[in-house]
Amino acid sequence: MIGFFDQIFVLLQHWIVSFLPAAWQSAAGVLLAVVAIICLFPALFALTTVFERKGIARIQNRLGPNRVGPYGLLQPIADGIKSLTKEDIVPMSADAAVHFLAPVVMVVAVFMGFAVLPMGRNMVLVDMDAGLLFYFAIGASAELAVFMAGWSSRNKYSLLGAMRAVAQMISYEVPLLLSGVTVVMITGSLSLTKIVAAQNHYSYGLPHWYIFTPWGCAGFLMYAIAATAESNRSPFDLPEGESELVAGYHTEYSGFKFALFFLGEYLAMFSISGLGTTLFLGGWSAPFSFLNWVPSWIWFFSKLMLSIFVFIWLRGTLPRLRQDQLMNFAWKFVLPMCLLNLFVAAAWRFMGDGWLRWVVCSAVLIAAYVTLGWSEMHRGKIGPRSYRYAE
């Protein structure tokens, strides 16, 4: 009974596919799973837009959308109708082909990332041996779409926003990869299903998720910071800051193309949160062993929505970082911490079981955090205001 609800989608897929001749069955099964992903995640995106606007509004002591439907929950439908019926304006001097292709490349790259996330027991679209490498490779290609959008608009603000966004995404890609590499090192496999399986053990009822180890906790924090910067979310949203750059690289997009960029950004947020839960939070495994009767996909999506809630919370709370503060942070704090985390994880692995490795690893990480943070926070006094003019 418990297994039935856990595997309900897999059984549904097998049942639907059994109506077809045997030669088509595997392809049809994959096609069905792809259609499910394409329908589910945009629906989740629609729900998230309304939660984000309500959440940020409440943090800012106002109400948020509350006219369309009960408590404003039908707002995404209104937004969708608006974006579909708006006039699609392409600037006359814009590069038409590249301008058209940029949102397409972005959305395709982001959707491909969902193919390797294990959303439940036996619920991966493609069980790749090098799943993590695939995910990071696809994520890197999404940056090209951002640049294409900014450059093809022939607009100074778009180009500036695009270059800032690409510089930010490249800078934070290295910490993102390094925190993932730490997990791979401990697990011994690049396959995401094996990483989840390695965390699916319990001792005394508590799970063996990587976040509950010193190196996993530090790694998860670095991953979260890098993920926030990769998706251009506040406090790293200078490239699309409304007060500085109109709308950054998607200034000249209107109507459905803007909706595609919006969709692409939120889906990137979902997939990077999904990867974070897979790597550090145990994927689809339950927090306590006595909760195993709850279906695995409910756990995965709950952890995903929890990460999204934290993203929304950060957006409403923290002020925006300036571009140079952002880059300094990436290269001088997050990257050294990630490298140190790699060593600490190796020390953890070779020290064997016991309380000593907890103490040593935690001490090293906390000392490094304090040292690096101290040198960052107290760098130089703030002198009299100086001006630098553009060349």
Added chain:
Amino acid sequence: MSIVFYVLTTITVMGALAAMLLKNTVHCALALSVVFAGLAFLFMSLDAQYAGWAQVLVYIGAVAILVVFAILLTKGSETPKDGVFSRTWFVGLVIAAGVFAVLGWAVMGSMKALPQLTAVPQVTNLDIGNALVGRYVLPLEIVAVLLTAAMIGAVIVAIHEKEGQK
């Protein structure tokens, strides 16, 4: 050869031609990204998945963006007034055609001697990892030093000199 091979080859060769023939430099860089993607899928069709995804990650994710940034920083997106092809373009074309002729002749001439093993080499990621830190550890360390030197060197070469030191 399968239809996948022909489609991928067509995309790759069209992209390469576009990268070398288009007037707008940024279009050339984007066509180069298409070539990289086509080559990555060709690697995967040759059962080298690790090399394929490494190609996407390194070339499309880093080298293409680097090329595009360099084009923007050197104002390459403005069309030059003297034309985009050099004065001696014909000689270059003849040389390239000659190279292709020689390579093609070598391939066709050695057709009988070419190996044709259809067994896919069974290589897992674990094997690659073990090889990199086992048998190939010296090249790995040298490439690490090379990458560090290249990074520091590129920064030093391209850095803005301060006004007082000019």
Added chain:
Amino acid sequence: MTSLAYYLLVAALLFSIGLAGALVRRNAILVLIGIELMLNAANLNLIAFWRYGPHPERLTGMIFAIFSIAVAAAEAAVGLGLVIQIHRHAKTTDLDAMNRMKG
């Protein structure tokens, strides 16, 4: 024609297109793009031989290609840094105009 021959011909074609571009174009960055095309064609050759060749060493071709990718990335970085600095000095990237050693 064996399938290895097909891949080798595609690699030769890509190599000559890259060579033609490097010799014919004026902009220094496009020459670097041509060089990247040539390196990629060589990688395709390596992987094709790894797949279809005999395997006394199971991994050599793939590892060689991976190292080649890494080294090509480093070379692209340094080359583009040089082009940027030359542009700052000579205010142009036109290779036909840079035909003197004197600065």
